[in-house]
Amino acid sequence: MSGKILTLQMIYKEGAEILEHAGISDAKLDAWYLLEYVTGISRASYFGDPKREVPKEQAESYREVILRRAGHIPLQHITGEQEFMGYSFLVNPDVLIPRQDTETLTEEALKFTEPGMKVLDLCTGSGCILISLMKKCHGLTGTGCDISEKALKTARENGRRLQVEASWIQSDLFEQISERFDLIVSNPPYIRTGVIEELQEEVRLHDPWIALDGKKDGLYFYRRIIAESTGYIRDNGALMFEIGHDQAEDVVRLMEEAGYTQIRVKKDLAGLDRVVTGRYNKE
DSSP: OOSSOOBHHHHHHHHHHHHHHTTOTTHHHHHHHHHHHHHOOOHHHHHHOTTOBOOHHHHHHHHHHHHHHHTTOOHHHHHOEEEETTEEEEOOTTSOOOOHHHHHHHHHHHHHOOTTOEEEEETOTTSHHHHHHHHHSTTOEEEEEESOHHHHHHHHHHHHHTTOOOEEEEOSTTTTOOSOEEEEEEOOOOBOGGGGGGSOHHHHTTSOGGGTBOTTTSOHHHHHHHHHHTTTEEEEEEEEEEOOTTOHHHHHHHHHHTTEEEEEEEEOTTSOEEEEEEEEOOO
16 A cells, blocks of 8 residues: 555555455455544545545554454454444454354343343353343343453453443353352353364454364253253243254253253244253242
């Protein structure tokens, strides 16, 4: 990006070309997001005056972030944010980047929640599920736990920014939990260890391994959570999971064996199995 006069159109075009050459999917869209991130420009302003001159410092900053994205660093790790359920969440390499699939889980949980309920979010990561539930259903008492203190630091900051008062506990699943809850929700690690190396570079190299690895068959955390959950869930409480697209049958079976009833599987927007929910009664 050299020359005496650099315009928005020029740097955007070159940025998109660099990303396309690097094999970035949605290269033009990512180039736009990064242009917006660096310059603060809106689409309306851009199309109103695409030949507006760009200060040299901004052009250099734009090229720098474009090259980082061309190196398959996730867009969200460059901008530091990801939108989820209509809210902007801080993200970094310590947490899994919130994805649209997980909105399906959150939307299902919202159908169950009522003011006054106690909610536990296991493997909370950025806190996006719990915080979104508490923003959209006022009066919930929320607890988010994660084995990673670094992830919890991010969750706490997201709670502060979005003005949600939740309890954040470092815990290996239920290890440090002593209460019972009306709803237990979790997006646990569920990718088979042997499959992780086949994932996109942005995921396998930049999302935390601990948030991806579901051990040999991908079901390790479902087994643990389901088996232990009955000691932490209230009568007629609900357990809700995000699952991999081919895991519904196994997770349903595990929940049935543990005494859960009213078990349902919910598909995501792509038509793939994505959420399993069930209710628990002691008797």
